[in-house]
Amino acid sequence: MARSLENVRPSRTHWLITMYAGGGEFCDGFILSIIGVALPLITVSFGMDSTQAGLLGAAALIGMVFGGLIFGYVTDKIGRQKVYLADLAAFVVLSVLQFFATDPWQLIVLRFAMGIAIGADFAIAGTIASEFAPQKSRGPLMVVVVTMWSLGAATAYGVGWAMLSLGPEGWRWMLASSAVPAALILLLRIGTPESPRWLLKKGRTDEAKAVLTQMLGPDADLADVAEDPGVTVRYLDVFRGPYLRRTIFVALFWACQLLPLYAINTYEPAILGSFGLSHGSGTYVGSMVIQIFFVLGSLSGMLMVNRGRRPLLLWSFGISAIPLLVLSLLSSPPAMLVIVLFAVYAVASMSSQCMQVLYPSELFPTGVRATANGVATAFSRVGAMIGTYGAPILLAYSTSAAMFVGAGIAILGCITSFFLAPETNGMTLNEASASVHHPRTGRSPAESPAMLEETQ
Template identity: 70%
Template sequence: MSTASLEKSRPTRTHWLITLYAGGGEFCDGYILSIIGVALPLLTADYHLNSFDAGVVGSASLVGMFAGGLIFGYVTDLVGRQKVYLFDIAAFIVLSAAQFFVTDPWQLTVLRFLMGIAIGADFAIAGTIASEFAPRNSRGPLLVIMVTMWSVGAAVAYVVGWAMMSSGHDDWRWMLASSAIPAVLILLLRFGTPESPRWLLSKGRTDEAEAVLKQMLGPDATLAELEADTASRTRYGDIFRGAYLRRTVFISVFWACQLLPIYAITTYEPTILASFGLADGNDSYLGSVVVQIFFVLGSLSGILVVNKGRRTLLLWSFGLSAIPLLALAAFAHPAPAVVVVLFAAFGVACFSSQCLQAIYPSELFPTGVRATANGFATGISRIGAALGTWGAPVVLAHSTRLAMLLGAVICVIGWAASYVLAPETSGLTLADASAVDRDGDPRGRSRLRRGTAADPTTPRPTVKETS
C-alpha cells in the first residue's frame, strides 16, 4: 500500500493557508518597518529632530529585532512554533496602538524597540514553520510567496501613508498606529494553525505529530521521512560547531548585506527621491509607491528561478543589484525618469533573492536548531540594517551619491561572501539539506553528484551530533 509523504506531496489547501498566514506576519513586518519612512519626516518636523535623533527613532525597531531574533529563535525551538507564532502578532497590536499616544520621541523609540523584538521573533518563526510544512519541490516557491508579503506590506504602508497625509499635526500618529489593523486580522487567521509535526517529533511527541500529518495528508501519511531531520537536539551552541559554523556565518553575512541597502533606501525613500529632484512634498511619496511596486515584482520574480539554483539566484541578485546603485552614484543630475528606472531595477534585482532569507536558514539547519539559526541570522543581519537606517540620514545629509556608492559596495561584498560560502540546496529534502557530509556540503548534494540520491520517503540515519 502506498503511503502519503510530506516531502513528496503536492501543495494542499493547508499548505497554502500556513504559508499565507506566515506571510501575514511578513506583511505586518514590512508595513511596520516601512510606515516609519513616511511618518519620520513629519515626526522630525513636529519635534525638531536632528539627523542623529531621527536615525535613532528610525533604527530602534531594527535594534529590537537583533534582540528578538537572538532570543526568540531559541525559545521557538524549545517551546514550539505555534506559541511564539501567536504571541508576536498580539504584541504587534498592542504596541502599534500605543504609538498614537506618545508625547516624546524617547517614548516612541522605546515602543519601536519593543516592536522590533516582536518582529525579530516573527522572522525566526515564519520561515521555520512554513518550511517545515512545505513539500520538497514546492518549498522554494511557497517561501517566495511568503517573503513577498513583506514587500507587499511595505508598498501598502507607502500607499496608506501617502493617502493619510493631510498636513495635519497628528498625521504621523495615525500612520504608525494603523499597523494594528492588519495585525488584528492576521492574529485571528493564525488561530488554529497546527504545530509543526517535525518539531513535535523532535520532542518525542510522536502521536501528536502523526495526528497533524494524517489530518493534512490522509490516513496513509507516514512519519518515516521526518525522522532524520528531527534527530537533532535544541542547543544554542550547536549552530557554532563544525560545519554549521560556516553555515551560520554565511546566512548572517549575506542577509546583512542584503538588508543594509534595502532598509536604508526603504526607510528614507521619499527623502532620497526628493534629493534627486524627483519631487518634493506628497509627490515624492507617490514616487516611492511606484518604486515599491517594482520591489514586489522583484520579490515575486524569485519564484521563476528559485528551484533552478539557490546559489545561482543569490550571486546574480547581488551582482545585478550593484549596477543601478553605481549608476545613481555616477550621474550628477539624472532625469527623474532615469532615477525611477534605476531604483526599480535595483528593486527587481535585489528583491528577487529575498526568499533566500527564509529558505537558506530553514534548509541548512536541522529541526532542533532551525528556528535558533533563523533567529540568530535575523538578529545579526539587523546590525547591518540598523547601521544602514541610522547612518543613512547622516550620509544623505552629506551626499546622496556617496550613499548610493556605499550601497553598491555592500552588494559587492555580499556577492563575494556568497561566492565563497553559499551551498546549493535546491531539490533536497530538509533532512538531506540540513545534514552535512565530510566536506561540509549538504549530504543530499553529494548523493545527487554521485547519482545515488535516496527517495525522500526512505528512513535515513540520524544527523550526527557534534560535541
C-alpha cells in the same frame, strides 16, 4: 499508498499556512516602512533633535536583534505555534499604544518593543512555513512568504501618503494603523497546527501523526519528517564547527541584502528628492512606484528559485549593483531614469529575498532551525542598522557616494555568496541540514546508528 510531507503537492492547508506566515511578514514590512513616512512629521511634532530621530528610526531594528536571538531559541524550546500567536498579539497592542505617545522616548521604547516582536516573527514565520512545505514547492512557497513583506512595505507607503492629509498629528494614525492587519492575521493564525517536525523532535509522535493525518489523509507517512533522535544540536552549535560556516554565510549575505535595502526604504523620499523628484507629493508617489517593483522583484524569485538557490543569489547581487553604480556616476539624471534604475535595483535585489527564509531553514536541523533563523535575523539587522544610521550621513555628504557604497555592498554580497553559498535545491529539509558533520559527534544527523550498521 503512503503519502509523505516532502513528496505531496501543496494542498489548501499548505497554502493557508504559507499565507498566514506571510501575513506576519506583511505586518513586519508595514511596521518597519511606515516609520519612513511618519518620521518627518514626528520630528516636527516633538521638536526632536537628530539623535532622537536616529534612535526612533533604528529602534525597531535594535529590538529585532534581541527578538531574533531570544525568541528563535524560545521557539525551538516551547514550540512554533505559541510564539506564532504571541508576536502578533504584541503587534496589535504596541501599534495602538503608539497613538497615545506624548514624548519621543515613549515612541522609541514602543518601537524597540515592536522590534522584539518582529524579530520573533522573523524567526518563526519562515521556520513553520518551511517545515510544512513539500520539497519541490518549498522554494516557490517561501517566495510567497517573503513577497508579503514587500507588499506590506508598499502598502505602508500608500497608507502613509494618504494620511498626510490628516495634518501634523497624522503620524499617530499612521503608526497605529498597523494594528489592523496585525489583528486580522492574528485571528487567522489561531488554529494553525504545530509543526510535525518539532513534535517528533520532542518525542510527541502521536501528535505529529495526527497533524499529518489531518493534512495528508490516513496513509500519511512520518518517514521523511523524522530526524535521527541520537543527534541533538544545541544553541551554541550554530557558532561552532561546520554550522559556524553556515551561520556566518547566512548572516553575511542577509546583512548585505538589507544594508542598502533598509537605507533606501527608510530614506526613499529624501533620496528621490536629492535626485530632483521633490515637486509636491512626487517623492511619495515615486516611492510607491518603486515599492511596487520591490513586490514584483520578490515574486520573480518564484521563476528561478527551483533552478538553483546559489545562482539566484549570485545573479541577484551582481545585477543589483549595476543600477546603484550608474546612479553614483550620474550628476543630474532625468527623473524617469532615476525611477527606472531604482526599479531595476528593486527587481534584482528582491528576486533573492526568499533566500533569507530558505537558507536558514534548509541548512539547520529542526532542533535549532528557529534558533538559526533568529541568529541570522539578529546579525543581519546589524547591517540594517548600519544602513539606517549611515545613510543620512552619506546622503548629507553626497548622494553619489551613498549609491557607490550601496553598489560596493552588493558586490561584497556576491563575493561572499560565491565562496560560501551551498546548493540545496532538490533536497529535503533533512537532507539539506544533514549534509554537514555534527560538531560534537563527528557524524551527520542523517547517519543514525541503524543506518551506519546497514552500510557495514
